[in-house]
Amino acid sequence: MPSGYKFVIADDHPLFRGALKQALAGIGDVASILEAGDFDSAKSLLAGNEEIDLVLLDLAMPGAAGLSGLISLRGINATVPLVVVSAHDDAQTIRRALELGASGFISKSASMEDIRAAVDTVLGGGVTAPAGIDLGVERDAEISDLIKRLQSLTPQQTRVLGMLAEGLLNKQIAYELGVSEATIKAHVSAVLHKLAVDSRTQAVILLARIGTDAQQPSV
Numbered sequence: 018m019p020s021g022y023k024f025v026i027a028d029d030h031p032l033f034r035g036a037l038k039q040a041l042a043g044i045g046d047v048a049s050i051l052e053a054g055d056f057d058s059a060k061s062l063l064a065g066n067e068e069i070d071l072v073l074l075d076l077a078m079p080g081a082a083g084l085s086g087l088i089s090l091r092g093i094n095a096t097v098p099l100v101v102v103s104a105h106d107d108a109q110t111i112r113r114a115l116e117l118g119a120s121g122f123i124s125k126s127a128s129m130e131d132i133r134a135a136v137d138t139v140l141g142g143g144v145t146a147p148a149g150i151d152l153g154v155e156r157d158a159e160i161s162d163l164i165k166r167l168q169s170l171t172p173q174q175t176r177v178l179g180m181l182a183e184g185l186l187n188k189q190i191a192y193e194l195g196v197s198e199a200t201i202k203a204h205v206s207a208v209l210h211k212l213a214v215d216s217r218t219q220a221v222i223l224l225a226r227i228g229t230d231a232q233q234p235s236v
Contacts, residue, residue, distance in 0.1 A: 021048025056080030092176030121145035
């Protein structure tokens with residue numbers, strides 16, 4: 018059993034990563050804090066470290082298209098708690114992040130104490146969201162349906178969908194995941210069926226829709 022928590026901070030602003038490190042360092046038993054300044058680095062850290070205890074993820078990092086980035090990371094490792102840290106802290110974005118598998122949501126305007134409390138909650142197996150915000154219900158029927166369909170994907174299917182969004186071919190995905198191309202074809206077929214689309218392109222467009230919608234700031 019490793020001593021201390023292992024965290025990943027994925028954010029493209031060094032100053033904010035520094036602030037998050039300071040907040041996490043106050044939690045207590047922390048063994049290491051890994052940093053990623055772009056989405057590719059975050060994916061590599063998650064894929065290469067089985068013992069990560071928690072990821073703090075900025076939705077607006079280079080290479081991450083909003084909530085589609087969250088979906089991709091969930092596919093890489095479905096067991097690691099992901100906490101979204103974002104300036105887009107409207108009720109719609111928070112609710113959609115939690116519905117798509119985030120274990121928590123922290124506003125970038127949160128205090129050090131609030132950040133630590135949120136992380137403590139998630140490390141204890143709970144789910145956290147900013148206090149005082151009524152998350153409401155999804156009013157966009159298409160998005161609501163899409164979220165339900167995305168929730169039905171297995172972790173491996175989710176990972177394949179994320180790789181399709183990156184433009185990878187079946188043989189490239191097969192190589193990355195260490196499986197046969199036939200296995201990937203089966204996964205792609207299952208993904209298309211569950212998302213109720215006819216082509217890879219349509220699946221990627223759907224995934225982009227959840228990403229871009231999340232980036233719209235509330236007015």
